[in-house]
Amino acid sequence: MTSNSFPVFDGVSNKYDNNTFYGRYQNFRDITDPSTLFATEKDLNQSKTLLDNFKKGLVDPVKHSDELWKAKKVLDSTIHPDTGKPIFLPFRVSAFLPINVIICAGLILPNASIGTTIFWQWINQSYNIALNHANRNASNTMSNKQILEAYASAVGISCSLAVGLGWGVNKLNIQNKTISSALRMMVPFTAVTSAGIANVLIMRGNEMINGIDIKDKDGVIHGKSKEAGKSAVYKVAFSRAATSFPALLLPPIVMGLFEKTSFVKKYPKVRMPLNLAVIAAIFNTSLPAAIALFPQESTISANSLEPQFRNIKDKNGNIIKEFIYNKGL
Numbered sequence: 001m002t003s004n005s006f007p008v009f010d011g012v013s014n015k016y017d018n019n020t021f022y023g024r025y026q027n028f029r030d031i032t033d034p035s036t037l038f039a040t041e042k043d044l045n046q047s048k049t050l051l052d053n054f055k056k057g058l059v060d061p062v063k064h065s066d067e068l069w070k071a072k073k074v075l076d077s078t079i080h081p082d083t084g085k086p087i088f089l090p091f092r093v094s095a096f097l098p099i100n101v102i103i104c105a106g107l108i109l110p111n112a113s114i115g116t117t118i119f120w121q122w123i124n125q126s127y128n129i130a131l132n133h134a135n136r137n138a139s140n141t142m143s144n145k146q147i148l149e150a151y152a153s154a155v156g157i158s159c160s161l162a163v164g165l166g167w168g169v170n171k172l173n174i175q176n177k178t179i180s181s182a183l184r185m186m187v188p189f190t191a192v193t194s195a196g197i198a199n200v201l202i203m204r205g206n207e208m209i210n211g212i213d214i215k216d217k218d219g220v221i222h223g224k225s226k227e228a229g230k231s232a233v234y235k236v237a238f239s240r241a242a243t244s245f246p247a248l249l250l251p252p253i254v255m256g257l258f259e260k261t262s263f264v265k266k267y268p269k270v271r272m273p274l275n276l277a278v279i280a281a282i283f284n285t286s287l288p289a290a291i292a293l294f295p296q297e298s299t300i301s302a303n304s305l306e307p308q309f310r311n312i313k314d315k316n317g318n319i320i321k322e323f324i325y326n327k328g329l
Contacts, residue, residue: 009061009068011054024292031329032288036077036094044078044086047071081296081326082138091134093329096287099127101280104247105272107192118159125154125195128240132203135329142206154199161191193244200237204328207233214305214323216314222323227305232327235294242290243283251278291329298327 006015015030017023030036039047050071053059061068077094078086089095106120129151133142142150211224212232255275258264264271299322302310312320 006065006069009054009065009072011051011061011068015069015072018295018297021292024295025288028288028291030073031077032093032097032291033073033077034094034098036074037089037092037098039074039078043074047074051075080135080138087134091130093131093135093287093291096131097280097283100247100283101276103127104251104279104283105276108248108252108275114163117163121159121191121195122155124192125199126151128196128199129154129203132200132236136204136207142203146206147203150199150202150205153202154195157195157198161194165190192248193241196240196244197237200233200240204233204236212325214300214309214325216320216323218315220315222309222312222320225300225305225309225323225325228300228323228325231298231300231304232325235298235327236329239290239293242293243287246282246286247279250282251275254278294327296327296329297324299324 007013014023014027016026018027047070050059050064050067054061054064054068059068077092080087090099103120103124106116107124109116109120112120129147133147136142207229208226210229211226212229213221214223214225214228215221255271255278258274258278259271264274302312302319302321302323305323309320309323314320
């Protein structure tokens, strides 16, 4: 073990046990850590060089384990696992937290006009489209037409839901303020969650239609599977819904408690920065937790795949019972 009680770097294992939810949560905290956004091109090249030298046996993993783990963190949060190329900075998962703090603040603005509601739903879905595309399983490509169709569908769904649900709550004319307030809080959550799920299904629909690469434990790719593609997309869609739930429902509740304090009543201007701090704190936990619901390198039984993937043998002549695929983020 290293001085930080992490296992000695071996180039294969994760820092934490990926077979448990807590282990995946800790691993994804590294990937979603906003501090990695400050890594320069020089840092990235140095990390690559260090890990390459480790693979060549030129770096002692015991003496330099901490440095190796840091290098892996930089690469994992920056490089796409399929393409091996850097993800555009705003669309890295590590940028999700700071950017969505601003977006969420806009989505939960009190007494927002229809124009304001549509604007923030458009901003949110535009960002989600870019994030989904940047972190997709890259074994399938999308045409510009498919991207535009996905974009228009997701924005249309989110804006329609947000405006329609808001209008519906107003038409109900509920006298009980508690019930009315609760329903109003549900409007952005329902709109964002529904549109987020639709966004993933539409944006990554080609993975379900054309399939994604599946490989064995030795890394040998055996073809594209539609069943694996469906599994990947459904898992990501569920994770996105899980991310939205606490980030949009909890801040209004927490802020309701803060606004009763004498400090906030005395200094009302602190409401917005306090609200942003609450959203950031919740996202800091909910984002890695939602992603960690399923391993990024997920497995699927051969029996759950198409018939052509059953009874395939690995390089040692053993029948492959389980395949691996990248579900994306």
